[in-house]
Amino acid sequence: MASPVNGSTPAPTPLSSPEIRPFDAAALERDLRGMWRTASPSHATVYRAALANLIVPLSPSDFERIGPVLIDVTRRHPARLFRVGQTESGTAGGGLRSYATALCHLRAGGGLICTEEIVLSWDDASGPLVPSAVASLLVGDLPAVLLELNQGLDPEWQEKLAGIADVRIIDSSLAPSAAEYPSLWGCRPGRAGGPLHDLAWARLAPWREILAETFDRPEAARAISSIQDVAIHHLGAEPPSGAWLLAGWLASRLGWTPRGLAGRHIRLDGPARPASVSFVEDEEDASGNRAAGGPASRAIVRVRIRSGAPAPLDVAVEHRGHAPTARVVLLAPRAKERDVPYAYRELAACIVGELHRHEPNRAFEEAARAAEKMIALWRKG
Amino acid sequence: MSADAAARGGAGAIAGAIAANPLREGSVTLDAADPCTVVVFGAGGDLTRRKLLPALLTLSREKLLHSKSAVVGFARRPMDDAAFREEIRASAAERGTADHDWRRFASSVFYRTGTFENTADYVALRGFLESLERDRGTPGNRIYYLATPPASYAAILAGLGASGLVHPHALGTPWSRVIVEKPFGHDLASARALNVQFYGSFDEAQIFRIDHYLGKESVQNILVLRLGNGIFEPLWNNRYVEHVQVAVAGAVGVEGRANYYEPAGALRDMLQNHMLQLLTLTAMEPPSRFEADAVRDEKVKVLRAMAPLTVRQAAERTVRGQYLAGAVAGTPAVGYREEPGVAPDSSTETYIAARLEVDNWRWAGVPFYLRSGKRLPKRATEIAITFRHPPYSLFRSAGCQPIESNVLRLRIQPDEGISLSFGSKSPGQVLHIDPVRMDFNYLTSFGADPPEAYERLLLDCNLGDSTLFARRDEVELAWEHADATAAGWASGAGPALGGYAAGRWGPPEADALVARDGRRWLRL
Numbered sequence: 001m002a003s004p005v006n007g008s009t010p011a012p013t014p015l016s017s018p019e020i021r022p023f024d025a026a027a028l029e030r031d032l033r034g035m036w037r038t039a040s041p042s043h044a045t046v047y048r049a050a051l052a053n054l055i056v057p058l059s060p061s062d063f064e065r066i067g068p069v070l071i072d073v074t075r076r077h078p079a080r081l082f083r084v085g086q087t088e089s090g091t092a093g094g095g096l097r098s099y100a101t102a103l104c105h106l107r108a109g110g111g112l113i114c115t116e117e118i119v120l121s122w123d124d125a126s127g128p129l130v131p132s133a134v135a136s137l138l139v140g141d142l143p144a145v146l147l148e149l150n151q152g153l154d155p156e157w158q159e160k161l162a163g164i165a166d167v168r169i170i171d172s173s174l175a176p177s178a179a180e181y182p183s184l185w186g187c188r189p190g191r192a193g194g195p196l197h198d199l200a201w202a203r204l205a206p207w208r209e210i211l212a213e214t215f216d217r218p219e220a221a222r223a224i225s226s227i228q229d230v231a232i233h234h235l236g237a238e239p240p241s242g243a244w245l246l247a248g249w250l251a252s253r254l255g256w257t258p259r260g261l262a263g264r265h266i267r268l269d270g271p272a273r274p275a276s277v278s279f280v281e282d283e284e285d286a287s288g289n290r291a292a293g294g295p296a297s298r299a300i301v302r303v304r305i306r307s308g309a310p311a312p313l314d315v316a317v318e319h320r321g322h323a324p325t326a327r328v329v330l331l332a333p334r335a336k337e338r339d340v341p342y343a344y345r346e347l348a349a350c351i352v353g354e355l356h357r358h359e360p361n362r363a364f365e366e367a368a369r370a371a372e373k374m375i376a377l378w379r380k381g
Numbered sequence: 382m383s384a385d386a387a388a389r390g391g392a393g394a395i396a397g398a399i400a401a402n403p404l405r406e407g408s409v410t411l412d413a414a415d416p417c418t419v420v421v422f423g424a425g426g427d428l429t430r431r432k433l434l435p436a437l438l439t440l441s442r443e444k445l446l447h448s449k450s451a452v453v454g455f456a457r458r459p460m461d462d463a464a465f466r467e468e469i470r471a472s473a474a475e476r477g478t479a480d481h482d483w484r485r486f487a488s489s490v491f492y493r494t495g496t497f498e499n500t501a502d503y504v505a506l507r508g509f510l511e512s513l514e515r516d517r518g519t520p521g522n523r524i525y526y527l528a529t530p531p532a533s534y535a536a537i538l539a540g541l542g543a544s545g546l547v548h549p550h551a552l553g554t555p556w557s558r559v560i561v562e563k564p565f566g567h568d569l570a571s572a573r574a575l576n577v578q579f580y581g582s583f584d585e586a587q588i589f590r591i592d593h594y595l596g597k598e599s600v601q602n603i604l605v606l607r608l609g610n611g612i613f614e615p616l617w618n619n620r621y622v623e624h625v626q627v628a629v630a631g632a633v634g635v636e637g638r639a640n641y642y643e644p645a646g647a648l649r650d651m652l653q654n655h656m657l658q659l660l661t662l663t664a665m666e667p668p669s670r671f672e673a674d675a676v677r678d679e680k681v682k683v684l685r686a687m688a689p690l691t692v693r694q695a696a697e698r699t700v701r702g703q704y705l706a707g708a709v710a711g712t713p714a715v716g717y718r719e720e721p722g723v724a725p726d727s728s729t730e731t732y733i734a735a736r737l738e739v740d741n742w743r744w745a746g747v748p749f750y751l752r753s754g755k756r757l758p759k760r761a762t763e764i765a766i767t768f769r770h771p772p773y774s775l776f777r778s779a780g781c782q783p784i785e786s787n788v789l790r791l792r793i794q795p796d797e798g799i800s801l802s803f804g805s806k807s808p809g810q811v812l813h814i815d816p817v818r819m820d821f822n823y824l825t826s827f828g829a830d831p832p833e834a835y836e837r838l839l840l841d842c843n844l845g846d847s848t849l850f851a852r853r854d855e856v857e858l859a860w861e862h863a864d865a866t867a868a869g870w871a872s873g874a875g876p877a878l879g880g881y882a883a884g885r886w887g888p889p890e891a892d893a894l895v896a897r898d899g900r901r902w903l904r905l
Contacts, residue, residue: 049828078828108477113828212404221402253403324448341448363406 023096023120023129025136031100032116045111046104049078052355053144055134057084057161062150072348074103074115077355080142081117082134084161086127096126096133131160143167145355146189149174165189169354171199172241173298178375181241185368197354199347200241201364206343207246207300210317210326213340214305223313227254227270230277233302239279240298247277248371249363258373261381266374273308277374414843415556416447417522418510422537423529424454424465424492428562432593433528434469434490435476436835441486442478445840449517454492455506465492489517497529497536503544510546521548521555524842528562530641535578542582550584560589560842563654565851567644568867569860576853585853589842594655594762595849596834596841598823599797603662603764604676606791606799613789614667616768618743623786624898626765627659629753630905632709633760634883635731639722647701647733651753653863657684658851659793660749663764664739673848677855684858686741695869696876700890702732704756707883714756714883728878731755734891735866736898750895752902756883761905762793776814785816788903797831798822 021027036048054074058066063085074081081103087094098121104114118137122130138144146165148158162168168189172181188196215224230250232243247266251258256268256275265276282301304316312332319326319342326342345353419437421429440446454465466487473483493509495502514521525541527534541547541559548557559579566572579588594600607613616622629651635642642650661680668675690698706716717723717731732754739749768787777783784804792798800820807813823831841849851859870876879888886902895901 047822047824047828049825051826051828075828078826107824107830109830113824115828208404212402215402215404224403250404253406255403341444343444 020097020099020119020121023098023133025133028098028100028118028137035100035102035116045107047107047111047113049113049115050080050139050142051077052079052142053082053138054079054147054355055082055084055144055161055165056147057150057158059150060085060087066149069346069348069351071103072346073351073355074117075105075113076348076352078113078115079145079355080137080139081115082120082137083117084120084122084130084134087121087123094123094125096120096122096129098133127154127157128160130157131164134161135164138164143358145169147351159187162187162189166194167197167355167358168194169197169199169351172245173200173203175241177238178241178244179379181244182372182375184241185372195357195360197357197361198241198245198364198368199350199354201245201361201367202350202353203345204242204246204249204300205345205353206319206326207242207303207317208249209343210328210340211250211303211305214315214317214328219311220313220315222311223307224254225270225272226307226309226311226313227305228273228275228308229304229306230275231280231302231304232277232300233280233282233304234298234300235282236298237281238298240300242298243279243300244371244375245364245367246300246303247279247374248367248369250277251370251374252363252366256370258370258377261377266377414445414447414450414840415522416449416517416519417524417556417843418451418453418513418519419524419526419839420453420455420506420510421526421528422455422497423527423533425456425458425460426528428528429454430468430472432833432835433526433839435472436833436839438469438473438478438483438486439476439833439836440840441489442482446843447519449519450843451489451491451513451517451519453506453510453513454490455495456492457494457496459494460492462491466490497533497540500540500543503540503546507544507546523548523555523557524839525557525559527559531564531566531575534561534575538578538582547582547587550587556587556845557583558587558589558842558845559583560591560838562591564645564649565590565654565856566860567649569857569864572856572860576857586847588853589838589847590851590856591838592654592658592851593834593838594658594793595851596836596838597793597797598831598834598837599791599793600659600662601837601849602799603659603791604671608667617766619745619747621768622744622747623767623769624747624900625660625663625749626767626903627656627663627749627751627763628765628902628905629655629659629762630757630886631753631755631760632757634704634714634756635717635720635723637721639720643723643727643729646729647731647753647755648863648866652733652735652751652866653859654851656751656753657859657862659762659764660737660739660751661855663766664744664749666743671848673846673850674852676848677852681852681854681858682741683739684855684862686739686744687737687862688740689862689865690735690869691865692869692872692874695866695872696874698736698894699866699869700732700734700876700879700888700894701730701870702734702754702879702881702888702891703727703729704731704754704883705880707756707881707885709756709758709884716883717755730878732757732879732881732887732891734887734894736894748898750900750902752887752891754881754887757886758884759905760795763905764791764793765789765903766791767903776812779812781812781814784814790903796822796824 056070070081098119100116100118102114103117104112107113120130120133143166144164145167146162147169149171166189168187170184172184175181175184185198188194215221232246234240234243251268254270256270258266259269260267265278268275268277301320302316302318307313314332316329317326318329322344324342324344325339328338328340330336421433423429437452493506495506527537529537548555566575607617661683664683665679666682668679704717707714718725718727734752737749737751766789770786774783788802790800798821800818802816802818804814805817807815838849876890879890881888
């Protein structure tokens with residue numbers, strides 16, 4: 001398995017014991033204690049930091065993609081990291097195996113700041129033991145967060161892992177189709193009342209910020225109750241989960257109730273007038289420039305909102321990729337364009353943002369409930 | 382967004398519409414820094430190079446400054462933009478700033494040469510700012526940072542006013558704000574006069590009097606600890622608190638600042654501002670809202686509840702000392718009177734200790750001991766709350782030594798954090814109770830050092846939030862206390878200036894001050 005130590009910092013030898021062995025919770029705890037005892041003499045100062053237990057099920061192939069993100073996450077939000085992965089077939093040494101090591105980075109003022117990492121690998125036979133193994137090593141007074149960035153795991157096994165978590169973070173954009181979104185949004189951590197967060201929702205923050213800002217000005221504020229049409233343009237053939245959540249957010253904020261489907265338009269009843277939401281595959285993307293895989297390949301690229309009388313407004317917000325600005329195009333009542341900051345966040349920043357939430361996110365939950373109703377109509381159609 | 386920010390215009394001008402926007406409800410962050418130009422007067426100075434520009438660079442890197450914002454240095458020394466940028470590049474490199482972050486920040490940094498007394502230089506500055514704002518598409522919001530000696534304030538304020546560089550405080554127009562460094566005056570009369578000068582160009586809502594202690598994360602955490610947790614506030618009164626100690630210890634000497642320090646001393650340099658700020662944050666009542674004026678109202682009430690010391694009280698309840706030759710941390714140190722620029726017969730105090738009382742329902746009978754000094758054994762700032770003993774000493778009958786009081790320490794610097802000491806049974810067959818400590822440390826919890834105070838304060842000024850800045854009445858009340866103490870000292874009634882060797886914890890009289898009450902200073 002690849003070295004988990006931050007690439008910018010040489011691996012501090014006394015801080016790691018990377019020998020993978022049959023799982024033994026007591027031995028791992030001894031390793032961890034020993035790691036910190038031996039750390040001090042050889043390093044000026046070593047700070048062991050932790051704010052959470054972070055449990056991340058990963059397949060070996062995911063590690064290449066997610067490993068650097070996890071290192072960045074623990075740098076920004078120190079946590080005892082449990083990296084849990086199934087042994088690839090043919091790998092020597094079956095059963096539940098583990099090792100403990102440290103993820104360290106240099107502190108600007110000198111010394112190393114380190115977090116602990118426990119790597120657990122399992123085979124088919126030992127899979128059911130994983131939740132109990134993780135539970136035995138959780139730092140007792142810190143929240144346990146299950147971060148699910150892998151859609152390929154056995155749901156039953158994943159639910160057992162969720163049973164020991166206080167907070168669950170998913171990424172619904174990894175699910176292949178809208179049919180799966182409602183069940184993802186309905187899943188909960190094992191601890192009663194614990195929150196569920198969705199990285200697809202976190203990625204929407206700049207879209208929500210810009211769209212809200214569009215209606216801040218008094219002259220535009222009047223148009224909000226006369227919105228009659230929302231078109232969400234996206235990459236990929238199917239609307240991504242973020243597009244559904246954005247539609248759900250608008251519906252929940254504006255008091256719209258999904259009523260039916262007219263062609264590709266979802267009809268909604270609003271307090272003042274009916275409205276419709278449609279999803280449009282981006283023309284450029286549809287013509288063959290489609291990127292493969294990942295949330296970025298199914299991102300929202302344009303949102304157009306039209307309001308009718310008495311406050312007609314036609315406005316579109318456009319953004320692509322990692323651009324630091326989005327373009328706001330006002331088409332009516334007068335033509336005007338401007339660039340506004342788009343607070344793009346990398347995956348690690350999105351995860352850290354959700355790790356800071358200790359309570360259920362009501363806005364997300366309401367948006368998800370509204371989105372679920374729209375998905376149900378869409379699927380019937 | 383606070384009501385203060387809303388009233389200040391800029392982003393606040395549309396606060397009403399924002400509040401009515403259902404898309405803002407519950408999910409979207411409201412506070413975003415307006416684009417603005419930060420004009421630093423005294424841009425060639427140490428403060429600018431060491432603190433202000435690095436703080437602005439960090440804010441830019443963290444994308445907390447608006448991308449269209451700019452920084453303009455203004456000082457006497459002839460220099461062009463490139464040279465000014467080069468001066469700050471070293472500190473950018475020290476902070477590990479990525480090249481693209483540096484380039485983006487550097488492209489928004491400019492320099493203009495000028496003298497503070499020359500009106501024509503302000504007119505030229507105005508032309509430059511207007512041109513810059515046109516080019517960058519910013520609405521004309523400005524922060525004027527006075528990073529200069531106080532003697533220059535009058536000339537700068539006159540220049541700003543005469544050249545029309547200050548936008549009047551009004552809704553919906555570009556805003557102008559001014560940040561002024563401490564010391565804000567050298568006594569009550571001069572502070573009042575300075576306020577009058579500022580009011581010639583700025584309203585109170587536009588004036589941000591900086592006390593960088595308030596920008597420290599651990600100082601802000603005082604209120605979070607007290608008021609954000611259920612367990613502390615019920616104990617935060619004279620029923621449970623036995624006494625409070627506020628310590629601001631420095632290991633360095635006067636450090637080439639004799640011109641400033643000689644007339645100021647520890648009373649004006651530390652007690653009047655930093656220490657009283659720490660005291661008021663510790664002793665204040667919970668505000669009704671976490672907004673600038675609500676918080677500052679409560680701090681002012683604490684200052685009002687402390688009667689300025691009479692001549693006799695100044696003699697009995699304060700200690701003044703001056704460091705003599707000695708050694709600090711293994712390095713020999715000269716005495717204060719041997720420092721360059723210090724009069725050989727100087728009577729300036731480099732150490733002050735005081736016993737203050739807050740005469741209100743919550744704190745009656747609880748002494749607040751304050752101490753601050755230079756050339757003490759180490760640098761440390763902390764607030765220590767010592768709790769009363771339990772009403773009955775159960776374990777004494779079992780032969781145990783008296784248990785030490787529980788002490789909650791709020792460490793401001795270094796090693797920012799919080800610790801609580803309590804008694805615990807030592808392992809073994811015999812009942813021994815030893816003091817142990819529960820410790821919260823920013824590094825071991827958050828894995829990062831808290832941000833620099835100036836980052837927070839500059840951002841708050843940009844956002845129009847003056848919670849962490851001193852208001853006029855706060856400053857003037859603090860000067861009333863300092864002046865009363867100084868008058869007591871000047872009366873000849875005492876206390877005498879006590880000497881202490883550099884590297885010691887102050888003069889013996891300081892120990893006697895607390896020993897009279899049966900207490901001792903806590904070890905820092």
